[in-house]
Amino acid sequence: MTASRSLRRRLAVSLAGFGGLAVASIVLGPLVGSTSISLRRAFDVSVPFADNVDAQIFFVARLPRTLAGALVGGTLAAAGVIFQGLLRNPLATPFTLGVSSGAALGAMLAITFGWTLGSIGLPAVPVASFAGSIGAVAIVYMLSRARHGGLSTNTLLLAGVTMNAFFSALILFVQYFADFADTYRTLRWLMGDLDVSAYQPLVAALPLLVVSFALFAWLARPLNLLSLGVDSAETHGLDVRRAQRVAFFSASLATGAAVSVGGPIGFVGIIVPHIVRAMVGSDHRVVLPASVLFGAAFLVGCDILSRTLLAPVELPVGIITALIGGPFFLWLLVRR
């Protein structure tokens, strides 16, 4: 059904559809919450910002959070698509190759040992988590290259899974001796939370995401060819090694940046690509942009739920995505 239409048409239709969803969720995000606000008053410039509660809720409590949700959701969904294409495995997630566990280790160390980075002007936890993810990626990459010089996807998978387990053990080891309050903060971080009340982390992550997304756009066609198998992709004229390397590093970089903002929010990176593929087919030139838009809409939607479901209690959004994602993932496994 989808294939008979030309690529341009499919692209236009899915960008309009998923783009509409994304815009709607981003508009809705700052309006919904445990307290109702008046938009008129929020945008009333005659009231000084310090006295304008509505404006503060809109611009400080909700808008950055909504934007963070859109950015993190879109990025994790796209990174999921890239990792699934690279590993030729539809069950891969952005966290399969160890990025998130490295990030978790970094964040946990920053929390437990109270690191501060006052001199750079950036909060320590996101920076440490990003550094941790880069460290994990570097280790996994070197391990996967140790044999044959190429990028063996099997070795990548094994190395990633092992790093995940090893880093988790390190986290538990340190937590065993840590202070209760720090352990609680670490646990909260691990749940994945969009508790962002400033624009600064978003601005810091943006350049990384721009670079990654540009590479994603180039990767769309190479990933189609990789679906045929590595050798076939090569005989179609693709430089397979280069494509694999670009995919691995761009998706890892993007995931690291997203996790530094929102923590390891699970399931977005697997549910979204699967729903998108079921609707638009498998051509990565459509799947990637559609996943970015739907990922943004999905996570902002989950965040709205997390803020309203048990209001005034705010749940970490990672719990919502996991509650929706877990059963979905199982259904997917059984259906295959």
Place this chain on the structure above:
Amino acid sequence: MLSATGVTFAYDSTLVLRGVSIDVPEGGLVGILGPNGSGKTTLLKVLAGTRKPTSGSVFLDGQDLRRIPRTVVARRMSVVPQETQLAFDYSVLEVVLMGRYPHLAAFEIEGPQDYELARRALEATGTAGFETRPFATLSGGEKQRVIIAAALAQISAPAGSPAPLLLLDEPTAALDLAYQLEIAALLRDLRDRLHLSMVLSTHDLNFAASVCSSLVLLRDGQVLAAGPTDEVLTTRAVRELYGVDAEVHRHAAAGHLVVTPIRRSLASAGR
């Protein structure tokens, strides 16, 4: 047109090919025969450029394959693997359009002429009705023909371009008798109508005898014999290659040599 000279190839420390030389003339249909583990598939991969020879070289029109940019090679020469399993579900038309990859610039989208060439390739392989079907839902024989269509779309070039090449790895391995004959007819048709040069590896002596103009017999990574099919395919060759006593005779109705295996050869050396 395509040739290998003194090609040696080793996986880690295991020698798979030892000084293999082979020549594929324009319009030729060369079959590579040999028992399991004789290096047939590896030789095809070396010819395709996906494995680099440990020593020796492969030449395309006298130019070292390693010196030719891979997209240039891909526009000229395509490969049909033994089996294709897609990681994701693409439609038949999408799979065939992937063959146009080496003809498009980095962000270029397939144009009308790419669709035209893809549809013509589907017609040439008798799969025009499958266009919108998910590739995964096809039978083994249908998949094989669609992959051949993709390979044709890949090497479709404007008139006056150098003659294209098709490499096929055991094209009939997973197919039943009817499909085997169908593929044989298709290959002959492609050679006669599209003037393709082809190299294929196969286990099936009778299939090879029915389509190949010349044969290369491979044993333990070495060429045992090479030449026109009618000269190379003999009782002695079958015994040396497989350790099997067989009768080789020309079948009047089929119009080509037919091999009838009788028993494992008592005098078989090395097996």
